[in-house]
Structure formats: C-alpha cells, structure tokens
Amino acid sequence: MTTNWVIANMKRIEATGVVVDVTYIFNAEEEGILDRYVGSMTFSGNPSDPGFIPYEDLTQDDVLGWVFNDLGDRKAVIEADVTGRVQTKVDQKNNNPYGQGVPWNS
Numbered sequence: 412m413t414t415n416w417v418i419a420n421m422k423r424i425e426a427t428g429v430v431v432d433v434t435y436i437f438n439a440e441e442e443g444i445l446d447r448y449v450g451s452m453t454f455s456g457n458p459s460d461p462g463f464i465p466y467e468d469l470t471q472d473d474v475l476g477w478v479f480n481d482l483g484d485r486k487a488v489i490e491a492d493v494t495g496r497v498q499t500k501v502d503q504k505n506n507n508p509y510g511q512g513v514p515w516n517s
Contacts, residue, residue, distance in 0.1 A: 412441040428466035
C-alpha cells in the first residue's frame with residue numbers, strides 16, 4: 412500500500428510570515444483504490460520565538476513535523492483508519508463472488 416502525508420495549504424499573517432492555519436492530508440492507495448483523511452489545525456507564533464523559521468524558508472517536512480507533534484497518537488489512528496478502509500475495499504474487490512453482465516453481449 413502506498414501512503415503519504417502532504418501539506419495542502421497554509422494560511423499566514425502577511426506582515427510577519429507567521430503560519431496560523433495548516434491543512435494536511437493523509438493519502439492511501441492500493442490496487443487503484445484510494446482514500447484520504449483531510450484535517451486542519453491552527454498555530455500561533457512570533458518571529459522572535461526561538462527556532463522561528465521564516466515563511467519563505469519553510470519546507471513541507473518542517474510543517475509536517477508541527478502537524479505530527481500536534482497530532483501525537485492520533486497520527487497512528489488516522490493512518491490505521493484510512494489504510495484499513497482501503498484494505499477492506501481491496502479485499503471486497505478481490506473476494507467478490509459475483510459476476511456481472513449478460514452472456515449475449517460478450
């Protein structure tokens with residue numbers, strides 16, 4: 412199963428570059444079956460805070476680190492939920508005892 416976390420969007424205060432809202436996505440895919448979780452969280456900060464990273468210098472890994480830290484144990488719950496839904500759909504597809512169609516149009 413292929414999975415990934417991405418940052419879809421960030422809202423910031425233009426004057427300071429402080430990121431105040433992050434939209435994140437966890438994607439899972441197997442055998443063409445896709446599912447995802449979309450969430451958002453708010454942040455606060457100040458450019459004078461220790462370790463502050465200017466907006467233009469942020470990387471996706473930096474921001475995912477914030478998200479993962481804030482999610483804590485919920486990160487594993489989200490991953491298990493989404494990958495479980497995908498796996499259930501894959502299993503249903505691969506173990507479907509029914510066929511469809513009509514014999515005269517094959």
